[in-house]
Each structure stands twice: as C-alpha cells, then as structure tokens.
Amino acid sequence: MPAADRVRALRAQLRAEGLQACLIPSADPHLSEYLPEHWQARVWASGFTGSAGSLLVTDEFAGLWTDSRYWTQAEAQLRGSGIALMRAGQAEVPEPLDWALAHLPRGARVAADGRVLDLGTARRWRTGLEAAGLELELARDPVGAVWTDRPALPAAPVYEHLPPHACRSRADNLAAVRAGMRDHAAQWLLLSTLDDIAWLLNLRGADVPYNPVFLAHVLVGLDEARLYVATGKIGEGLAHVLHGDGVALRGYDEIACDLAALPEGAPLMVDPARVTAGTLAHAPRARLIEAANPSQMLKALKTSAEAANIRRAMEQDGAALCEFFAGFEAALAAGKRITELDVDERITAARARRRDFVSPSFATIAGFNANGAMPHYQATPQSHAALEGDGLLLIDSGGQYLGGTTDITRVVPVGRPSRAQLADFTAVLRAHIALALARFPDGTPSPALDTVARMPLWREGLDYGHGTGHGVGYFLNVHEGPQSIAVRARPRPEQAMRVGMVTSNEPGLYREGQWGIRIENLVLAVEGERTAFGHFLCFETLTLCPIDTRCVLPGALSAEELGWLNDYHALVRARLLPWVEGPARDWLLARTERL
Numbered sequence: 229m230p231a232a233d234r235v236r237a238l239r240a241q242l243r244a245e246g247l248q249a250c251l252i253p254s255a256d257p258h259l260s261e262y263l264p265e266h267w268q269a270r271v272w273a274s275g276f277t278g279s280a281g282s283l284l285v286t287d288e289f290a291g292l293w294t295d296s297r298y299w300t301q302a303e304a305q306l307r308g309s310g311i312a313l314m315r316a317g318q319a320e321v322p323e324p325l326d327w328a329l330a331h332l333p334r335g336a337r338v339a340a341d342g343r344v345l346d347l348g349t350a351r352r353w354r355t356g357l358e359a360a361g362l363e364l365e366l367a368r369d370p371v372g373a374v375w376t377d378r379p380a381l382p383a384a385p386v387y388e389h390l391p392p393h394a395c396r397s398r399a400d401n402l403a404a405v406r407a408g409m410r411d412h413a414a415q416w417l418l419l420s421t422l423d424d425i426a427w428l429l430n431l432r433g434a435d436v437p438y439n440p441v442f443l444a445h446v447l448v449g450l451d452e453a454r455l456y457v458a459t460g461k462i463g464e465g466l467a468h469v470l471h472g473d474g475v476a477l478r479g480y481d482e483i484a485c486d487l488a489a490l491p492e493g494a495p496l497m498v499d500p501a502r503v504t505a506g507t508l509a510h511a512p513r514a515r516l517i518e519a520a521n522p523s524q525m526l527k528a529l530k531t532s533a534e535a536a537n538i539r540r541a542m543e544q545d546g547a548a549l550c551e552f553f554a555g556f557e558a559a560l561a562a563g564k565r566i567t568e569l570d571v572d573e574r575i576t577a578a579r580a581r582r583r584d585f586v587s588p589s590f591a592t593i594a595g596f597n598a599n600g601a602m603p604h605y606q607a608t609p610q611s612h613a614a615l616e617g618d619g620l621l622l623i624d625s626g627g628q629y630l631g632g633t634t635d636i637t638r639v640v641p642v643g644r645p646s647r648a649q650l651a652d653f654t655a656v657l658r659a660h661i662a663l664a665l666a667r668f669p670d671g672t673p674s675p676a677l678d679t680v681a682r683m684p685l686w687r688e689g690l691d692y693g694h695g696t697g698h699g700v701g702y703f704l705n706v707h708e709g710p711q712s713i714a715v716r717a718r719p720r721p722e723q724a725m726r727v728g729m730v731t732s733n734e735p736g737l738y739r740e741g742q743w744g745i746r747i748e749n750l751v752l753a754v755e756g757e758r759t760a761f762g763h764f765l766c767f768e769t770l771t772l773c774p775i776d777t778r779c780v781l782p783g784a785l786s787a788e789e790l791g792w793l794n795d796y797h798a799l800v801r802a803r804l805l806p807w808v809e810g811p812a813r814d815w816l817l818a819r820t821e822r823l
Contacts, residue, residue, distance in 0.1 A: 231275035231309035235290050237374040238273060242287065248336035249328060250370050251353070252283040255344040257504055258422045258445075261707055262437045262590075265379040267344065269371045272378075276305045278604060283311070284324045286332065293324055296693040297604045300740070304611075325356050334361040342366030342506030347498070350505035366505055384434040386442045386462045388469070389426075389703065393584070393630040395533035398430045398473045401526070406450055408522025414497035416490065416514070417448040419521060421502045423705045427527040429455065429475060431466075432703070438590045439705045440628055445483040445507070452476065456483040487511035499524070520722050524710050527701065529728035534702050535752060537631030538730065538770060542750075544582040545627055545634040546772030546800065547807035552578040553640070554815035560642065566615045568594040568607035571623060579627045589626035589633050589706040596621045596642065600744035603694055603736065618643030620653070620743050620779070626706055635706050635732055637748035640776045652737050653745050653779040658684040659735035660747045661789045663696065663713075663767070664796075667756055670763040671724040674731070678715035681735045692736040700730045700750055727765060729753045747775060772800045774819035785823075794822045 229237075242250055252274075256267035261279060270276070270283050274292050278301055281294035293314040294302050302313050315321050322330065328338060338357060342350065345366065354364045372378065388394075405428060409417050419425050422441035426432055433442025445456040455470065458480045462470070467477055478486065487510040490496060496514035499521040508516075530538065552575045559566055571594035579585050595605040596613045600622035607613070615621060621642050626635035639653060663681040674697070681696045695714030698707045710722040711729050725731075734748035749771035756764035774797055785793065797820040808816055 249338040251340040339368035382435040419446040424523040484510040541629040541632035548578040550812040554811040584630040586628040593624035654781040673719040674711040675717040
C-alpha cells in the first residue's frame with residue numbers, strides 16, 4: 229500500500245474515533261534508537277525510513293519532521309505521498325506542537341500512542357494543548373487499528389555475557405545501582421531502556437537491529453529485582469542463574485500489574501528521558517523521583533579490564549578493515565564493477581571472519597560522491613551508485629564484538645579526486661586531529677569540547693550539521709550517553725567528560741550534491757597531567773585503521789598535525805601487523821608510510 233493510501237486510511241480511522249490529529253514518533257516502549265519492525269509505525273505510515281523523525285497527521289495535513297541529516301532522503305521518499313517535509317531546525321519551521329497549536333481548532337483531540345511517547349514529550353504536549361483548550365489522548369493507537377499486517381514482536385533468545393568479556397559481575401552492577409537509588413532515597417527503580425537492562429544483568433539478545441539487546445523492563449528494589457521479559461526467551465539454566473543472583477522473572481506485560489501494585493507514595497525512581505508516559509501511567513500511586521538512571525554513568529565509565537578488551541576488539545576490527553581495503557583497492561585497480569552495496573557486503577564479510585565478532589553495530593553507510601554528502605545515506609537495491617569515475621567514497625561502518633563495539637568512518641579516493649576534494653579532506657583531518665590532541669580539565673562538559681574540533685573548520689568558513697562525538701557502549705549500543713560532544717547540546721551535569729568514557733571523534737564536511745567527508749575514530753578519556761591548575765584528561769585513540777594520505781593536500785598540515793598523523797600510523801602498523809598477512813599486510817604497510 230503506498231504511503232498516500234496509508235495516510236488516507238489513518239485519516240478515516242481518526243474520523244471514526246472522533247480525533248482531529250495523530251502524532252506518530254519514531255519510538256518503541258523502550259525509546260530505542262533502532263526499532264523492532266513491530267514498532268516502526270512512523271516508517272509504515274510515511275514510507276520514510278530514516279531513524280529519526282515524527283509524523284503529524286490531521287484531516288487536511290500530514291507533515292514529517294526530521295533533521296538535516298535526512299532532508300535529502302526524506303524529500304525523495306516522501307515524493308507522491310502528500311506528506312510535507314518539515315525541515316526541523318530551520319528558523320521558519322515550527323515544532324510539531326507549535327504547528328498543532330497554530331492550526332487545530334479549540335476542542336480538538338490529538339492522539340498519540342502513550343506506550344512509545346517519552347515522558348518529557350508527553351508532558352510538554354499535554355501542557356501546551358490544554359492551555360489552548362485542546363486535549364491529548366495517550367490511550368489511543370489509530371495506526372495499530374489500520375496496520376493490519378503489523379509484524380509480531382521479536383522472539384530471539386536471551387543469552388549471558390560471560391567472562392572474560394564481561395568484566396563486572398551481576399551482583400556488583402546491582403549493588404552499584406542500588407547505591408545510586410539510596411542517594412535519591414528511592415525504594416524502587418524502573419528501567420525500560422534496553423542497554424541499561426542488558427548492562428545491569430550481564431545479558432544480551434537480538435531483538436533490536438545492530439544492538440545486542442532484548443525487549444524487557446526491570447524493576448529494581450533495594451532487596452529484589454524483577455525482570456519482565458516474554459516467556460520462552462530465557463532458558464531454564466539461565467533462569468536458575470538469575471534466580472541465584474536475586475533476579476526474579478516475570479512476563480513482559482506483567483510490569484503494568486506490578487507498577488499498579490506499588491503502595492501509595494512508594495518512592496519510585498525514573499529517568500524522565502528514558503521512560504514512556506504509557507508505562508508510567510500504570511504507577512499512579514507511586515511518588516516519582518526523577519533522576520538519570522544510575523546505570524547510565526556506571527556503564528559509560530569503562531573499567532581498565534573493559535578498556536583492555538576494547539583494544540583487542542579494535543585489533544580484530546582493524547585487521548578486518550585491512551583485508552577489506554586490500555581487496556577493494558585490488559578490485560578497483562582491475563577494473564571490476566563495484567557498487568555501494570558491494571562495499572557493505574564485503575566489509576561485513578571481512579569482519580565476520582574475525583575473532584569474537586557478533587554482528588554489525590549499525591547499517592553500513594557507503595556513499596560515493598554526492599551520496600556521501602548525506603550523513604545518514606543508505607544504499608538500497610533500488611537506489612545506489614556504482615564506483616565509476618573520479619571522486620571520494622565515504623564508508624561509515626562498525627562491528628559488535630564480545631569485547632567491545634566499534635564505529636569508524638574513512639574516506640578513500642576513487643580515480644583522481646579534485647584539488648577541492650583534497651582541500652576539504654585535509655580541513656576535516658585537521659579538525660579530527662585537533663580533538664584527538666585535546667587536553668581538558670576532568671569534568672569538562674562534553675558539549676564544550678565540540679568547538680575544539682570545529683575551530684579549524686570555522687577559521688575557513690566551514691561547518692557541519694551533526695555533533696562531533698557520541699558515547700559508545702561496551703558490546704552494547706553504538707550510541708550511548710550520557711556524554712555528547714555536540715555544540716548544540718544543552719550541557720547537563722552527567723555529561724561531564726570522565727576517565728573511562730569511550731566517545732567518537734567524527735568531524736565532517738558535506739557539499740550537497742557533490743561529496744561528503746567524515747573521519748571518525750573512537751577515543752578513550754584517560755588520565756593526563758596534574759598541575760597546580762587542576763587534574764587534566766586527554767584522549768587515547770582506540771580505532772586502528774590508516775587514514776588515507778592520498779587525500780591529504782601536501783603541505784597543508786602543521787608540524788604538530790603531521791606528527792600526530794605519522795605517530796598514529798606507526799601505532800596502527802605496530803598493533804595490526806601481527807594480525808594480517810598477504811595482501812592485507814602489504815596494504816597496511818603501504819598505507820602507513822610516513823609523510
């Protein structure tokens with residue numbers, strides 16, 4: 229069914245239910261980044277497949293709000309649907325709530341599936357609508373009423389993350405989280421975010437694409453813990469192990485009954501950014517204590533043992549990339565036809581041959597020339613490019629290993645890149661090096677570090693629309709908090725940069741319709757020097773893969789920048805040589821030559 233027909237069916241359902249509008253966010257009951265097919269309501273209704281966006285449908289209007297990463301993609305995918313692209317972030321484009329307040333009549337009823345609407349958004353909409361004489365209804369799911377072939381919930385089994393890759397015990401994790409609860413005088417903690425649950429209980433799954441997590445809720449008490457998960461997903465042996473650690477199993481839907489059974493005034497700790505209004509609606513008698521989940525910071529601060537495992541995972545990942553790039557360049561030199569889809573297939577196959585590999589950590593982005601200018605471009609069988617002619621190929625990829633999660637972006641030449649492309653590549657490399665060399669006081673708000681990377685670009689009148697760095701999990705979500713190196717982020721206390729945080733370093737530059745450049749490594753915050761002025765931190769670069777020096781404009785790097793690049797390549801060569809042989813070894817040696 230075309231998107232236009234789905235919107236028509238949804239409008240008919242709205243009229244049948246006496247509703248004037250429907251808000252459809254990109255979310256599930258766990259506020260996941262990557263959604264099981266069952267919860268991809270916005271994709272189903274609009275046809276837009278980007279990972280971020282909200283759809284608002286009324287009887288006469290349908291609009292899809294998404295940010296600059298997806299404008300080109302959304303414009304193409306919404307064509308013919310009758311859905312307007314609302315370019316979120318542009319000054320003249322109102323937020324969905326502001327649009328609703330300006331266009332809906334007094335008394336209008338707006339539906340949103342409360343099961344997938346985060347608490348903060350639900351409160352903001354309810355307050356705004358009620359002040360204008362409108363109503364928000366969270367117990368309605370108009371999309372579900374017309375989505376007749378909706379996929380079932382995933383049923384992949386849950387498994388245990390074990391030593392030596394699991395470096396903290398389940399008991400230790402529970403004790404640390406309970407200490408955080410006591411700091412807030414909470415008797416209960418509700419966890420709905422899947423990476424928090426997987427980390428807390430040393431469990432992993434495959435219910436969500438790319439992230440090794442499973443659908444569940446957890447209710448942690450000071451003396452007990454309850455795991456709410458679908459029957460059959462946890463085997464008898466693992467259930468016995470969990471029971472021994474004080475974790476009781478409940479059915480996935482039993483969370484509603486147990487929340488409703490909490491005593492009047494029971495102090496329930498929730499993270500308002502990580503729980504949905506629909507889930508919390510089942511706990512009307514509890515006294516909410518709103519604070520960041522303790523597990524957010526605990527899992528962000530990698531232990532020395534976890535850091536050591538991540539370094540080993542990086543060696544496996546780097547060796548896979550050497551194998552991939554050696555074969556890729558040989559195929560290009562031989563005149564073989566290669567497409568963006570081939571890049572994805574080849575790079576995933578190379579990783580799959582490495583020790584402890586589990587899966588890709590996100591969908592590979594392989595964008596040639598103009599396609600590389602879309603930061604979240606995704607090649608499909610229906611729409612992709614062949615690597616023909618001259619230009620730049622951007623490859624953003626990553627892997628999930630038992631001992632860590634990887635995320636790397638490299639840009640490589642195809643044919644003979646132009647001088648303008650080399651100049652842009654060099655500018656982005658200088659931005660990357662600036663952050664890699666940063667020294668900063670312990671506890672510096674992570675958003676403040678964004679300007680360090682942008683300064684070399686700003687000096688040339690250049691910029692990019694996305695953040696510079698996101699936190700990365702430990703065999704968990706490739707995007708995690710609390711830290712975020714993003715100039716537009718609102719700094720919060722928990723976003724302070726601390727020793728043990730793994731973060732991406734990925735400045736970029738995008739010329740729409742021409743080419744895109746992004747250079748990404750993962751970095752670990754480590755101890756720096758202690759001086760009379762304080763305790764300083766610096767970054768250890770974890771990712772091990774050459775940066776293609778054929779794209780560097782000769783003479784454009786300072787002595788310090790050139791020194792960093794040569795030192796990095798010496799490190800990459802020393803760490804990866806034991807893991808490669810044949811053409812991959814030859815490629816590594818050639819691409820790590822000193823400049």
